[in-house]
Amino acid sequence: MTSPAVPDRALAELSRTEGGPDTLALLVRDQDTRRLLMLRAVLDAAEAADPAVCPGPAKRRLREDWALLTAADRAAGGGAHSAARARLTHPLLGPWARRVLAGLNPRDGRPTAQDRTGLLRDLAHFSAVAVAAAARAGLPFTTDLTARDGVLTLPSLGALRLPERDDVRVEVRHAEGRLTLRRPDAPEVTVCPEHLIGAWSATPAWIPAHALPGLVPGAAPMPLDDLDPYRVPPREPDQYALSGPMPPDDAERKRWLQAWSGTAAVLRGAGEHRLTESLALLRCLVPLEPPPGAAGRGGCSATRREAFGALLSSTPATPVALAATLVHEVQHTKLAALSELVELHRAGPEARYFAPWRPDPRPYDGLLQGAYSHLAMADFFQRRALADPARGAAAWAEHARYHAQVGAALPALVGSPDLTPAGRSFVDAMAAVHERLAARPAPRGYTARAQAYVKAVRTLWRQRQPPAPPFTNR
Secondary structure, three states: OOOOOOOHHHHHHHHOOOOOHHHHHHHHHHHHHHHHHHHHHHHHHHHHOOOOOOOHHHHHHHHHHHHHHHHHHHHOOOOOOOHHHHHHOOOOHHHHHHHHHHHHOOHHHOOOHHHHHHHHHHHHHHHHHHHHHHHHOOOOEEEEEEEEOOEEEEOOOEEEEOOOOOOEEEEEEEEOOEEEEEOOOOOOEEEEEOOOOOEEOOOOOEEEOEEEOOOOOOOOOEEEOOOOOOOOOOOOOOOOOOOOEOOOOHHHHHHHHHHHHOHHHHHHHOOHHHHHHHHHHOOEEEEEOOOOOOOOOOOOEEOOOOOOOEEEEEOOOOHHHHHHHHHHHHHHHHHHHHHHHOOOEOOOOOOOEOOOOOOOOEOHHHHHHHHHHHHHHHHHHHHHHHHOHHHOHHHHHHHHHHHHHHHHHHHHHHOOOOEOHHHHHHHHHHHHHHHHHHOOOOOHHHHHHHHHHHHHHHHHHHHHOOOOOOOOOO
8 A cells, every 4th residue: 555665554653643663763764865865966966067067176175075074974983873974964954955956957057157156155065064074073184164154154063253254264173172263364263072062162253053952861962053054944025934043042042941841741741652753853943033023922833844853943932832833843744754755645736725724725735734733733732631621721722723624624635536545544544533533522612613713714715715717618
């Protein structure tokens, strides 16, 4: 029924918005393999590119950077957890690779001067990735890097802010556990890498990379990445664009820590599987500005298909809010990864489906993604309400809303003729979970309000749709 790469058991677990350790490990292995293949594609595309697109010196530097990464991998004993491998599979290197591949294959094969400049700046970032991995592995080296717009970012270590606001060459030397950063007519900067994330320097211009503690005791620290230049997608001129990146100050980091510290307990209270999936799939957090007009009343969050393991989010107000965000976004991560392993549907990209959580029509895949994450949220809040009846009012209200929204979307999902056999099994199982949740409904008032809300939203949605073209007989 499924792809040979996805056992029926794994598909069944994921269709219930769950996933045991073996299933989650399958998704991780596949995504890491795809990342390494994409990086190989970058190297191949650079070698094959016309010199007018990628000049010879840039090709040579890319080969040197790859050789340094290979040496770092060997120095650390190789394997999936080496310093070099961690850099290559870090979520935010995915958007970089996509961008570079696009730059190496310009439209019509005629790059503009701006295209060439952008590509060279992007390739320079890979040099910083290689340097960070080599420093983590303890390799001695001396090389030159480029500070972009006066900022030299060393992934997992930190960033050096220079007084200049243009591109500046910086000599970087690593020896005996210290990085020395030099540029002409300026004092040296010494940086000492920490064990896992961040680096210390006495220079005020150095900004260390930050991390939150492991989600549970013994787990690795969680990067709170506010430095990577590829951490958010380019701003799009539409109303659903993400808010911009936010470099958090000490007060904001404290709020992140306060919410993060209680998140594991909230996740575990909604089922051990919610904690398990976050531990298995989450690799970094990217702080976002609050959405316009939120004024502390709401937040925004997102995942990116090309950045597997990254969660982009505005500062969470409470552990419950952060746990709910994790549950919601991890479902997108799981479904996106599964969709690269097995074809669930063959629907086109036409945006024509009603989704109660969006005012605009959605394509079938967008409807499936939204319903899947909302189904997990309905389960999450039902479990919270049942676990604490005395304080369950807010949880029941959230559960009823999510459950009603999924119920409105399921007929279009289940009735699609574009489902593959695996997709049919998947959405049928989603419908079964929705029915199982209905066996323990929210109190009548919450359910009635949620259904009235969905009905009102559907009415508004229909009113906003353009009229059908007049029928003509030819």
